[in-house]
Amino acid sequence: MMRVRPEDFGAIVALDDPPALIHVDHALLAWLGHAPSPYADAPLGHLSAPTEVHLMVTNRCPAACPGCYTGATPDGDEPSEAALLDTVDRLADQGVFHLALGGGESLLHPALFRVAARARARGLVPNLTTSGLGLTPALAEACRVFGQVNVSLDGLDAAYRASRGYDGADTALRALRRLHAAGVPCGVNYVLSQATWAGLEATTAEVAAAGGQQIELLRYKPAGRGRDGYTDRALTEAQARALTPRLIALAAAHPSLEIKIDCSLVPFLCAADPTPALLSQLGVYGCEAANALASVDARGQATPCSFVDVPIGDAATLGAQWATHPTLQRWRHYARDEAPAPCSGCAYRAVCKGGCKVVSRQIDGDWFAPDPECPRVLAHRRGEAYVPVSPGAWPVSP
Amino acid sequence: MAPTPDPPASPAPPAAALEQDHVLAALRAAVPDGTPPPPQGRVLAVKLGYNPNSSSVGSVVSVLFWSATAAAAALNLTAALLAKHRAGPPDAPPADAPPPDAP
Numbered sequence A: 001m002m003r004v005r006p007e008d009f010g011a012i013v014a015l016d017d018p019p020a021l022i023h024v025d026h027a028l029l030a031w032l033g034h035a036p037s038p039y040a041d042a043p044l045g046h047l048s049a050p051t052e053v054h055l056m057v058t059n060r061c062p063a064a065c066p067g068c069y070t071g072a073t074p075d076g077d078e079p080s081e082a083a084l085l086d087t088v089d090r091l092a093d094q095g096v097f098h099l100a101l102g103g104g105e106s107l108l109h110p111a112l113f114r115v116a117a118r119a120r121a122r123g124l125v126p127n128l129t130t131s132g133l134g135l136t137p138a139l140a141e142a143c144r145v146f147g148q149v150n151v152s153l154d155g156l157d158a159a160y161r162a163s164r165g166y167d168g169a170d171t172a173l174r175a176l177r178r179l180h181a182a183g184v185p186c187g188v189n190y191v192l193s194q195a196t197w198a199g200l201e202a203t204t205a206e207v208a209a210a211g212g213q214q215i216e217l218l219r220y221k222p223a224g225r226g227r228d229g230y231t232d233r234a235l236t237e238a239q240a241r242a243l244t245p246r247l248i249a250l251a252a253a254h255p256s257l258e259i260k261i262d263c264s265l266v267p268f269l270c271a272a273d274p275t276p277a278l279l280s281q282l283g284v285y286g287c288e289a290a291n292a293l294a295s296v297d298a299r300g301q302a303t304p305c306s307f308v309d310v311p312i313g314d315a316a317t318l319g320a321q322w323a324t325h326p327t328l329q330r331w332r333h334y335a336r337d338e339a340p341a342p343c344s345g346c347a348y349r350a351v352c353k354g355g356c357k358v359v360s361r362q363i364d365g366d367w368f369a370p371d372p373e374c375p376r377v378l379a380h381r382r383g384e385a386y387v388p389v390s391p392g393a394w395p396v397s398p
Numbered sequence B: 001m002a003p004t005p006d007p008p009a010s011p012a013p014p015a016a017a018l019e020q021d022h023v024l025a026a027l028r029a030a031v032p033d034g035t036p037p038p039p040q041g042r043v044l045a046v047k048l049g050y051n052p053n054s055s056s057v058g059s060v061v062s063v064l065f066w067s068a069t070a071a072a073a074a075l076n077l078t079a080a081l082l083a084k085h086r087a088g089p090p091d092a093p094p095a096d097a098p099p100p101d102a103p
């Protein structure tokens, strides 16, 4: 299936096999046989809609992980099926391509698979995050409705326990094996913190053995319960600088595994001086809150990103407010319009967009400040010239 | 200087590993050998894969680690993939496409 959405630069073409969002220019759009983009002569200066929306289907979860960014509890908020279906319809009307369903523990919502089916029927690709708790073989089969399912796995044994507060690694790996056996594209989301830093290689090997096709690394973030004791959990500067060489070694050890990083880790990737143009061409996204990304929480409130408790209205109004809401405008244009040094002069500003604003809010008390854990920002604040990480380690050098 | 010394540089992954890269393999499998790229226009960027992470947005970085050639290959294969998806004979609009002046 091919979907085409006009944009300033031409269009975004969404394909399913293999899954890809392809930005094409106006000439290629014409060759593909589509009408010219209406934004060619009246540029918006941003995407016409998010490419991806995170939809929290429940904030219920029995696990009570200490760092849970949504603060999920066994009796947390949960939207009705009707509300979720309405949100799916509105996002489809807006032209969103991908829906990331999560929680809480998403599998607890009795209508989860009907919501996913509605998304498919409306041309959206639903994807799922789960802890794996309760993922029976039958549910694994039902997960074929999703484009991909990732299981949260922050390490093995003691590391998982330290991160999540309970022994869930075996459950997560069993869920991964069940998904793989059912033919569902699947992988793992791995939250990088001081507690999980050491276990990355061993966990990656288990993921590959269990049939996972991907490991996505997420930076530990100070949101929900994750705000408590944040500095004891966040990666250190030395760990931030060590990340890219470590990922290169991991890619060499597991070439058939996709290695992904989340938006908030992009400053750490950039610490090793990759070629900026290549990051753009290969769709590496830094802070895309309120541009490629938006979120709808369990109360039906739309926000620029899942970690950001700054509601901009209910999900029903997201489409109408997308271009004009002042909060969305400020979030999406912060890096372009107001980021101070060192971000203002940084070669990675257009991709990284100033780093993770959730971390800025936690450390500096201001969403709109340079990421205080970015190695470049740290060097700047110490009044030092920035020394790139491990020059020579990076095969793609400028 | 950073307060802690950086770890030693990682060696570049061996070229043979590139052949197994999951992302490039999926692109190659989807594009028949010899599919020509579109004769006009450009792929500006490609974001590969889905994002089954309901908290933040992810990007595949493994392709970046192989070489500049691998990254270029990903873009070229993507262009060829689009050419494959374009219905109808070369240089003609797809049968189901709107007329060029459609709104």
Ligand code: SF4
Pocket (backbone or CB within 6 Å): A263, A264, A286, A287, A288, A289, A293, A305, A306, A307, A355, A356, A357, A358, A359, B055, B056, B057
């Ligand atoms: S604030 Fe930006 S970088 Fe941080 S998680 Fe949200 S979208 Fe990602």
Ligand code: SF4
Pocket (backbone or CB within 6 Å): A266, A267, A270, A271, A342, A343, A344, A346, A347, A348, A349, A352, A353, A354, A355, A370, A371, A374, A375, A376, A377
């Ligand atoms: S200096 Fe700012 S823009 Fe540059 S990598 Fe760091 S956070 Fe990102």
